[in-house]
Amino acid sequence: MRVEQLGEGEPDLAIVGSIHGDEPCGARAVERLLLEAPDVSRPVKLVVANEEALERNVRYVEEDLNRAFPGAPDADTHEGRLAHELLAELRGCTVLSMHSTQSYDRPFALSTDTDALARAVVPHLGVDALVQTGEFAEGRLIDFIDVVEVECGYQGSDEAAENAYRLCREFLGAVGALGEASPERTDIPVFRLERQLPKPVGATEYETYAENFERVAEGDRYARADDEEFVAERPFYPILLSAYGYENVFGYAGSLVGRLDDHAEADPEPTPER
Ligand SMILES: [Zn+2]
Numbered sequence: 001m002r003v004e005q006l007g008e009g010e011p012d013l014a015i016v017g018s019i020h021g022d023e024p025c026g027a028r029a030v031e032r033l034l035l036e037a038p039d040v041s042r043p044v045k046l047v048v049a050n051e052e053a054l055e056r057n058v059r060y061v062e063e064d065l066n067r068a069f070p071g072a073p074d075a076d077t078h079e080g081r082l083a084h085e086l087l088a089e090l091r092g093c094t095v096l097s098m099h100s101t102q103s104y105d106r107p108f109a110l111s112t113d114t115d116a117l118a119r120a121v122v123p124h125l126g127v128d129a130l131v132q133t134g135e136f137a138e139g140r141l142i143d144f145i146d147v148v149e150v151e152c153g154y155q156g157s158d159e160a161a162e163n164a165y166r167l168c169r170e171f172l173g174a175v176g177a178l179g180e181a182s183p184e185r186t187d188i189p190v191f192r193l194e195r196q197l198p199k200p201v202g203a204t205e206y207e208t209y210a211e212n213f214e215r216v217a218e219g220d221r222y223a224r225a226d227d228e229e230f231v232a233e234r235p236f237y238p239i240l241l242s243a244y245g246y247e248n249v250f251g252y253a254g255s256l257v258g259r260l261d262d263h264a265e266a267d268p269e270p271t272p273e274r
Contacts, residue, residue, distance in 0.1 A: 001082060002051055003089055004034055007043035013177055014045040014093040015168055016086070019065050019141065021053020025152045026098030029164035042177040045093060049086055052078060066099075067139035087144060095147040096121075096171040100160045103242035103251060104128075104212045107163050110149040112137050117146050123184040123260055124174035125150065125167055129213055130260060131239055132192040136252070151240075186261035189213070191237055197250040200225045206243040208250060213237055215256075223250045 005011060015033070017026020027048045034046060048054065053061050062077035071083025094117060108129040111118035122130050127150065137143040150167050153160030172178035191213065199206065203225035210222040216232045222241070223230040230250070241251030 001085060001089075002030075002048040004030070004046045005043060006033065006037065006046060007040040007177075009043045011043040011045040012093050013042055013172075013175060014047060014090050014095045015171065016047045016049055016090070016095060016097040016141075017164065018051075018054050019049045019086075019097060020059045020099060021050045021055070021061075022057055022059045023098075023100040023155050023160075024054065024057075025100045025155075025157075025160035025164040027054055028161040029098060029152075029168050032165050033168060038172075038178055040172065040177045042175070044172065044177055045089065047086070047089060050079070050082060066141060069139055069141055069144050086141070090141075090145050090147075093145070094175060095141075095145055096168065097141055097147050097149045098152055098164045098167065099149060100152050100155045100157075100164075101240060101242065102155055102245035103240050104151065105153050105157075105159065107153060107167060108151050108213075110142065110151070111147075112142050118148060119260065121148050121171060121174045122188060123186055124182045125170045126163075126182070127167075127188065130188055130190045131254065132190065132257065134193050136193045136196075186259065188260045190257040190260060190262075191239055191254040192257050193239060193252045193254050194236065195253050196248075197223065197230070197238075197241065197253055199223070199246070199248055199250045200228065201248060203228070206250075208238075208241050208243050210238045210241060212239060212241050212251075 017030045030046045063079045065079040068079045068083040071080045075081045107127045109122050109127045110131045152164040173181045207224040210216045216222050221229050221231045236253035239252045239254040
């Protein structure tokens with residue numbers, strides 16, 4: 001794990017890249033920030049998480065780091081120990097964690113809920129959607145600390161690295177660490193992961209037919225494993241859907257919850273009088 005810093009003092013902000021070793025966009029964004037060394041008004045910790053997996057260009061060495069939290073110092077696996085070390089580095093920090101996918105070329109954000117952090121930060125990020133992970137947060141970093149996760153684009157693409165860098169700048173702007181915050185967008189759609197879309201293991205060829213974040217109607221086919229076709233039993237929104245992104249699932253069936261501004265209205269804090 002590589003841990004660096006921008007600015008002076010004890011950081012309560014952190015940016016994390018490459019929790020997954022086959023997602024170099026985050027590491028590239030961190031390296032670019034270190035090279036530029038922008039004049040931040042709040043110190044920021046910069047972390048490249050799974051360097052061993054990154055060197056081998058594999059998702060993980062022994063187990064998926066983003067299912068291994070909280071981990072332990074004497075865990076059996078590299079990622080189990082790394083999870084513990086990474087959590088120790090990030091505790092007390094507001095965190096942006098960068099990922100990339102095989103399912104979608106444009107950025108979107110993930111959080112456990114539309115919590116205060118998501119409401120404060122996500123409207124300032126150039127993302128297509130916010131996805132609530134619901135019950136699927138288990139073992140992920142997102143379940144343990146204040147973190148906004150972003151999917152930056154296709155794994156290994158230059159575009160994902162460029163998006164990752166831009167999202168870092170937007171995050172730092174949103175939290176008042178660098179420059180002006182980007183204009184607020186509250187029309188960002190909010191989806192929620194409802195269930196996994198199981199995928200049979202061992203087929204020769206997989207294919208998906210549906211577009212992520214676009215509604216699949218009841219009776220529509222959305223995927224194929226060799227000759228076996230998968231048809232929606234009820235309508236859903238595909239999220240993280242891809243032919244080869246995951247071993248056991250095509251991705252997730254989600255629901256459209258609303259827009260970010262709907263949640264702003266549900267804020268329990270009193271609105272100031274006009
Ligand atoms: Zn990832």
